[in-house]
Amino acid sequence: MSDAGNKTILQLRNLRKSYPSIDGDPLEVIRLRQFDLGASEQIVLVGQSGSGKSTLLNLIAGILLPDEGEILVNGTNPTQLSEAARDRFRAANIGYVFQSFNLLQGFTALENVLLGQMFGSGNGGTDRAAQLLNNVGLGHRLHHKPRALSVGEQQRVAIARALVNAPPLVLADEPTGSLDSKNGAAVLELLRRICAEGNHALLLVTHDPQVMSSFEKVVRLEDLQ
Amino acid sequence: MNLVKIVIKNMRQRALATWLTGASVMLGVALAVAILLIKQGVQQRFEQGTLGYEMVVGAKGSPLQLVLNTVYNLDISPGNISWKLFEQLRDDKRVKLAVPFSVGDNYKGFRIVGTTDAFFKDFEFEPGRKPELASGRVFNFSEDALKSAFREAEERAREREARERGEEVKPAPEPEHVEHPFEAVIGSTVAEQTGLTNGEKFIAAHGVQPSAEAKEHTENPWTVVGILQPTHTAVDRAIYINLDSFYHIEGHELRAPGGQAKEEKPAAEEKDNDPDPGQVSSIVLKLRSPITAFGLYREINDREDAQAAFPAAEIRKLFDIVGNIDKLLLAQAILILVVGGVAIAVSIYNSMSERRREIAILRALGARRETIFAIVLLEAVTICLFGAAAGLVGGHVVVAMANGALYKASGFVIPAFHIQPLEWYVLGVAVILGAVSGLGPALGAYRTDVAKNLAPTS
Numbered sequence: 217m218s219d220a221g222n223k224t225i226l227q228l229r230n231l232r233k234s235y236p237s238i239d240g241d242p243l244e245v246i247r248l249r250q251f252d253l254g255a256s257e258q259i260v261l262v263g264q265s266g267s268g269k270s271t272l273l274n275l276i277a278g279i280l281l282p283d284e285g286e287i288l289v290n291g292t293n294p295t296q297l298s299e300a301a302r303d304r305f306r307a308a309n310i311g312y313v314f315q316s317f318n319l320l321q322g323f324t325a326l327e328n329v330l331l332g333q334m335f336g337s338g339n340g341g342t343d344r345a346a347q348l349l350n351n352v353g354l355g356h357r358l359h360h361k362p363r364a365l366s367v368g369e370q371q372r373v374a375i376a377r378a379l380v381n382a383p384p385l386v387l388a389d390e391p392t393g394s395l396d397s398k399n400g401a402a403v404l405e406l407l408r409r410i411c412a413e414g415n416h417a418l419l420l421v422t423h424d425p426q427v428m429s430s431f432e433k434v435v436r437l438e439d440l441q
Numbered sequence: 442m443n444l445v446k447i448v449i450k451n452m453r454q455r456a457l458a459t460w461l462t463g464a465s466v467m468l469g470v471a472l473a474v475a476i477l478l479i480k481q482g483v484q485q486r487f488e489q490g491t492l493g494y495e496m497v498v499g500a501k502g503s504p505l506q507l508v509l510n511t512v513y514n515l516d517i518s519p520g521n522i523s524w525k526l527f528e529q530l531r532d533d534k535r536v537k538l539a540v541p542f543s544v545g546d547n548y549k550g551f552r553i554v555g556t557t558d559a560f561f562k563d564f565e566f567e568p569g570r571k572p573e574l575a576s577g578r579v580f581n582f583s584e585d586a587l588k589s590a591f592r593e594a595e596e597r598a599r600e601r602e603a604r605e606r607g608e609e610v611k612p613a614p615e616p617e618h619v620e621h622p623f624e625a626v627i628g629s630t631v632a633e634q635t636g637l638t639n640g641e642k643f644i645a646a647h648g649v650q651p652s653a654e655a656k657e658h659t660e661n662p663w664t665v666v667g668i669l670q671p672t673h674t675a676v677d678r679a680i681y682i683n684l685d686s687f688y689h690i691e692g693h694e695l696r697a698p699g700g701q702a703k704e705e706k707p708a709a710e711e712k713d714n715d716p717d718p719g720q721v722s723s724i725v726l727k728l729r730s731p732i733t734a735f736g737l738y739r740e741i742n743d744r745e746d747a748q749a750a751f752p753a754a755e756i757r758k759l760f761d762i763v764g765n766i767d768k769l770l771l772a773q774a775i776l777i778l779v780v781g782g783v784a785i786a787v788s789i790y791n792s793m794s795e796r797r798r799e800i801a802i803l804r805a806l807g808a809r810r811e812t813i814f815a816i817v818l819l820e821a822v823t824i825c826l827f828g829a830a831a832g833l834v835g836g837h838v839v840v841a842m843a844n845g846a847l848y849k850a851s852g853f854v855i856p857a858f859h860i861q862p863l864e865w866y867v868l869g870v871a872v873i874l875g876a877v878s879g880l881g882p883a884l885g886a887y888r889t890d891v892a893k894n895l896a897p898t899s
Contacts, residue, residue, distance in 0.1 A: 271892070274891075279804070279895070299809075300811070303807050303808065303810075304807060304809075306805075306807050307807020307808075315897050318798070318801075318802045318805070321454070323450055327442060335807030335808050390897075
């Protein structure tokens, strides 16, 4: 679905992923023919619960490996890299925002963002991490631990962490799923704005109609099969 | 942000578990260090204490008992030997110096040792170190007075035994004049702990150990005439008196060599055959040459009434025996250390369910499996290392604290803050222990399923 003339940041071709079921037969959770995402493009991918949305994001991030098919992120097929190289590639090229924030509880907001930087480019240091937190409205909460932050604030920290290495691709897995509608709308607006400003492509998966409605491009997972 | 910061954060996040597991390692190391320090310190002090005592001669019995009694003022005397043997040894060409000692009384638990002024003038308790006065003077010694005292003591023994048989007892002749009776030179610890000063008198009690039933020699108070400088040896804990005064005291009758009461003989025969009936508890010898030592040692041990012992050899034997107990204690300390290592492994294992999510997050952020493995391993090693370091300090502090009691009991202290080379190995062992105990949890962390553990928990 990339715009013509726009560089494609993500290409998925003939992707399949199965898990062994209880009775031993493989249970196919992903069957996808083709999907493209252009640089700076923002697409929402929708599907029912259990339709494999999170699995797809984990495949793109190189956390899971497909049974078949090809994944190209920024021109590189991460599945062909060694595990260590794939980890480095993920840190440098993919920002990941989770439904349940996944912040480390023992670390402050600033430290959580710095953790993202540590495994990625390492560029910018504390100044960039603080600047990003300032951009998401948490300049006054740098040294607060997650427990001292509201859920909305926690998700903003997670957004700052996802962007700290300036990745060309941001994956967001139900980023508003743990937030109330007001906080959800605010976080979504923030995520989209920051990705647009930084030219980060955004692939967001959700089953929330309200989220879908705020995107120009909505793709249904079942339409990709 | 770096690995060490992550490890420290993890440890602080589980502060209680970190402290408790670190404390168990600390206890093991502190115990091991304290045992090593005390063992080495005591052995060193004991071995140092034998330096001036080349050979000790005493009654037949345990040579270790003889050495402990003569050199360290510990244990009881195995018995008496004759003054004549002392004279023979003193006049032996192979002997450079012979100093006699007689024990039998105490003052407030401090042993009273009868000796001659040679102990102060010629005897070096360590090479180049003689007992030196801090104040006052030493007592003067006269061999004539001593022999007179011997005869007096023998007469008293004869009277006592006659009384026991129900025979009529003739009054003892007036004792010959003794010029310097009942004077004492006290060790520095005695002065410090009893508060005795020059010119003060004290009453000795019979026996080398304090006892409620012990008879006090109230008729013979001693006067302190000198106080010795600290030597950090058993000398500090002794009260030295003139040997002739010792035998003036009621109850210090002569006994047959080996501790038995001296056999009764007709007075005339005694006078004819035994003009010097004296006895002493032991004799310390300094030899002219170490080459002749073994020959003299054999000659003395061939006698029926005496034995010779090399203090250094006896103390080595003692520590060979004590060394086995040390090994048991060390084994116990190592077991505590191992328990500490197991506690670390269990603690990290127990926290793995919550850690798996954190590990998955770190992996999602780009951390390699090896990095995760290193973080968990480093945490276990760090806990062990900090525990061991605290244990090293703790062990030294324990010894420093125990030094007060040790000084009171033995008169010497152990250099508590002298670091033993072995302690660096303890730190090395702690690192290995940490690595071994962290290996299992680290492998578990290494294998963490990222996708499964990233899923929302609610």
